[in-house]
Amino acid sequence: MKKILAVLLMLCIAVGILSGCGGGSNTPAASGKKKTFVFGDTTFNAENEEPDINPHNAYSGWPCIRYGVGETLMKIADDGTLKPWLAQSAKNVNETTWEIVIKDTVRFSNGKKCDAAAVKACLEHLIKVHERAAGNLKIASIKADGQKLTIVTSEPNPILMNYLSEGYGCIIDMETGLPKNGCVVGTGPFVATEVVTDNHVKLVKNEKYWDGNVKIDEVTVRTISNGDTLAMALQSGEINAAYGMAYASYPLFENDKFKFSSIQTSRCFWGMMNFHKENPGYRIMSDPAVRKAIAMGINKKGFVDVLLKGYGYTAAGAFPESFAFGKGVNTVSYDPGQAKKILQDAGWIDTDGDGIREKDGVKLAIRWLTYPSRQELPLLAESAQATLKDIGIEVQINNTKNHNSIRKDPKAWDIWVSANVNAGLGDPQNFFDTYCLDSSIKNSGGHHSDDLEMLAVQLRGAFDPGERAKIAVKMQQELLDDNSYFFCSFLRMSMIMQANVTGLAAHTCDFYELTADLDIK
Incomplete structure (x- = not known):
């Protein structure tokens, strides 16, 4: 019996040694741990009219779209052109009429299908409560039929689809209402679980994301307005990436431990x-x-x-x-x-x-x-x-x-x-x-x-x-x-990140930050 126990003990030790030596086996994915990401941002605060991530409130559509909670019908490419996003197509029928077809595969993070009726409900609430959006969009009426949305404007509006690509155009599920904690339900790769003005936003992976696999399980966006504090947080590994870094701090990150995405x-x-x-x-x-x-x-x-x-x-x-x-x-x-x-x-x-x-x-x-x-x-x-x-x-x-x-x-x-x-x-x-x-x-x-x-x-x-x-x-x-x-x-504009971060890129419109492609290798 002693010999058998000794052999079993040696086998356990050997397995333990082998499991600790395999290439990359101690990474979060291999070990079964959640992949987490911490993003330092200087701009999420009431000072910038971003008290939460509800796109129907002031300029809160910016953090909604930046942090991957909400998405818009069309997307602004880096050359300034429009690309389909939630919409499959958008057609200008005449000077005041637009026909938009919503992609059949789009789902909200709660699993509900995003059809034309859901988009209609969202936009009708938006123009009711958001003065700037109402003035820009000039929407007179909206009709929903399956996946087809028809918008009629009160006057010619050549850039209606451009305006609907702004942060306030994020499509959110109105059936769930607008929760007091600001955690709206969008179609993006991340789901907001906690929003604290001037402090942080907590996000988790959208398990039902309609447009691919989300690689990061949990994200915390931290408001760090002080440039020195932001630099120290990135240097120490307290955060994985930073937006809004002071230029004087750039030389601290010009080495192989960090990388820049600039545009x-x-x-x-x-x-x-x-x-x-x-x-x-x-x-x-x-x-x-x-x-x-x-x-x-x-x-x-x-x-x-x-x-x-x-x-x-x-x-x-x-x-x-x-x-x-x-x-x-x-x-x-x-x-x-x-x-x-x-x-x-x-x-x-x-x-x-x-x-x-x-x-x-x-x-x-x-x-x-x-x-x-x-x-x-x-x-x-x-x-x-x-x-x-x-x-x-x-x-x-x-x-x-x-x-x-x-x-x-x-x-x-x-x-x-x-x-x-x-x-x-x-x-x-x-x-x-x-x-x-x-x-x-x-x-x-x-x-x-x-x-x-x-x-x-x-x-x-x-x-x-x-x-x-x-x-x-x-x-x-x-x-x-x-x-x-x-x-x-x-x-x-530059985002600075640890060298092992991938899928985080700067864009000319400054809208898109946290996406399904975000990863830590």
């Missing part, structure tokens, strides 16, 4: 002027000479080359020149000498020798409102503060996460500087509709131009891409000639 985007760092007459700074901002001097006094190239360390490119207008509607605009160049002359000729003179110009007893001081979650924006504020001071303009920076509430007060700021994906839908119209027109929900500066309004009407009715591009160039030129808006740079 040029249309996310623009730009500013709008405040033209409200009740604004204490109205006398300054209404002066064309001041606005032109500001545009000429910002060193865009210096900002990109020095502060962004080359991870970006300078902007002439609202859109990159890689788009047809971004070519051919004319803007002023950085010229501090000419800017000084313009101010001097307009009567802005430094009479007391403190370096800041005055006119009729009014100091040439502007209040610059921006926010910290886009780490490029505070850098731009500091750069502009330095170069504008050189021409005699004082810049008072208010860098705050409360910028969205402050910008709604016409008395509280003179320039609001933001970061927006201006051509994320592959078309120029959304930028103008959102920020520049009388009806724009975010025209916080009260800008008005008769010519711009007329061009906007033309753009909304133009179905030919070439014609749309020409109109968009004219609209940008209106803004630039008046210097009511300025455009500094576009982002070269």
Whole structure:
């Protein structure tokens, strides 16, 4: 009996040794453990109007689509063209009628089939509660028949399918309702189990995903707004990948332990002027000479080359020149000498020798409102503060996460500087509709131009891409000639990850992040 026990013991030891030595046998998949992934993100917070992942709430459609919970009817390719996603096809029957066929294989994460009736219910609720979506989509009626969806708009809407590719267009199951915890039911590769504003989102694998096998079992998206904290978390292995890393930290990850996914985007760092007459700074901002001097006094190239360390490119207008509607605009160049002359000729003179110009007893001081979650924006504020001071303009920076509430007060700021994906839908119209027109929900500066309004009407009715591009160039030129808006740079966006992470890629529209392809080898 002792001999038998000894032999059994030796066999057990041998099996244990062999099982611990096989190539890759201690990986999560081989050992039966769950594959987990932790993603550090600077942008999931109320400051960015992303309090949860309900696409029918503010800008929460962005985390819904980014984190793989929701999907849209069409998808924006990196060249700006539309590709089918939940939709099998989309046909423009006439100027106001669209026929969309939903793929027969699409299922929500709860197993329910995503048919035209489900999409209809989702879109009807969206336009009922989401002001921006309702204004963009202009939907008059929706009809569902099996997998075929027919949408009739109240007026011609050439880019209806582009708009439905925005985050708010994520299709969610309305039969389950909109849970108070924000964990909506979508069609994506991941299912949200916990959402805590400004902190984290917890996700699990969608076992019923309609479009392939999901490789990661559990994901935690952590909000880490501090750049140093984000860098340390990735270095230590606390997180597997990061979005929004500070440029100063990039050299820490330029080694074989990490890798980058980078792409040029249309996310623009730009500013709008405040033209409200009740604004204490109205006398300054209404002066064309001041606005032109500001545009000429910002060193865009210096900002990109020095502060962004080359991870970006300078902007002439609202859109990159890689788009047809971004070519051919004319803007002023950085010229501090000419800017000084313009101010001097307009009567802005430094009479007391403190370096800041005055006119009729009014100091040439502007209040610059921006926010910290886009780490490029505070850098731009500091750069502009330095170069504008050189021409005699004082810049008072208010860098705050409360910028969205402050910008709604016409008395509280003179320039609001933001970061927006201006051509994320592959078309120029959304930028103008959102920020520049009388009806724009975010025209916080009260800008008005008769010519711009007329061009906007033309753009909304133009179905030919070439014609749309020409109109968009004219609209940008209106803004630039008046210097009511300025455009500094576009982002070269990067995601940084551990070397063994695969399936995580940066995209020009900045929508898609966590997908079924995400894996840790």
